[in-house]
Amino acid sequence: MLPFPARGRSRDEVLSAMRAARDHDIRWKQGRVFGLVYHISDEIDALLQEAFSLFFAENGLNPTAFPSLQKFETEIVAMSASLLGGDEHVRGNVTSGGTESLLCVVKAARDWARVHRPEITQPEIVLPVSGHPAFDKAGHYFGVKIVHVPVREDLRADVSAMIRAVTPDTILMVGSAPAYPHGVVDPIPELAAAARELGLLFHVDACVGGFMLPFVRKLGYPVPDFDFRVEGVTSISADLHKYGYAAKGASVILYRSAELRRQQMFVTTEWSGGIYPSPTLAGTRPAGPIAAAWAILNYLGEDGYLDITAKTMETVRRIQAGINAIPGLKVMSDPEMSVFAIGPADKNGLDVYEVADELSRRGWHLDRQHFPQTLHITVNYVHTAVADEFLRDLASAAETVRRPGVRKTLTRVALGAANAVARVLPAAWTSRLMSKISALLGGGGGLPGRMAPMYGLIGTLPNRGDLKELVLDLLDGMTRYVRRN
């Protein structure tokens, strides 16, 4: 238990405790994380912070009280629509992030179908397996079935398989530009044409690419059509807080028509508190992220984004060439922009989870992916300064993993035993056992120090239900109060 503070503390005390709490955070300003944080410079951060704090108290819930926010939001939406090939009919909102944008799309599609296809009782969405889990979350929240479709060998959506997955209950098809796991853009024109022919809505998840691909293309890199210029695309999500380099808590959701966006919005006229309209999922809407997003779009402009994108793409090419030159590793897929994955070069290639652990020891944070096992890389401007250092550490991490070791043998034995046990024990026991073993292998209490054994373990668990339980246990452990000194 943590008692509620009996007395207040001084401003200095509070702030220095907070600064100290950051000691063990990943050093994002030094480009040590590939994803999570997008950073250009201290100068840009100062602008974002000033814009954010100018509006830190305002509330986007009621646009009549804050015409300033209404101006910022409508202008952000209109500028984003222009960037993404939309016209004056496009409508949209600023949301708190990609997940909220996708929740809005699924809600809008469900309610659109209720009006236009009332015979459907259990609506379905067709999504490539590479599509973001926010769709699954939305399906879970809104009672929409998500049908996952395997991707092609090049990891892009398989158009024929997507069409085959459509049933009379399908309301929406989705493509990504690009998909997060391997950074490849799905064949949007083909998918959109199929959706149109089948009378479906079609969403392009450009959360990660929406503020990058247009500039990558303008710089002359090959980028297939993916936006409102493609007939049949009915909505697009694009995150300002990713390659828009805005402050966290900002994404746009855009619809081709007002009629469609209407299905996203909510209003009740029966509340004793008065008429209550709400365009997105949140009630109170923080104004800071909207203000900071408006500031960065206007501060950088197209020429600023082109400059940043050019430098980022040069860094991407340098890092990719460096990875492919390391024995045992390679860049998976043929990504259009700056998102990709590192995998083993072939079936005798390196265990990339072990490589990730070695990189962690050297202060780098890379997310582990599976099916197949890879490490995720999202390069942004901040990495232009650290690409060589990263490649040096990656080469040395790979070198360490190539050397045979006792620990690796032990891990393999423990994994084999755990899996054998997992096949015969009831689910609840298994998950408890698994977390014990992962703690033993990895480091105990809270976040395991070495993740590879744990990821190896959970990735190979035979029963996916057990796996969910195990992850929920871990999540519970990470999100409950534990006394620290």
Ligand SMILES: Cc1ncc(COP(=O)(O)O)c(C=O)c1O
């Ligand atoms: C393609 C894609 N869609 C949606 C999201 C979800 O965005 P957020 O984490 O801002 O909710 C992400 C996040 O990485 C993404 O890459």
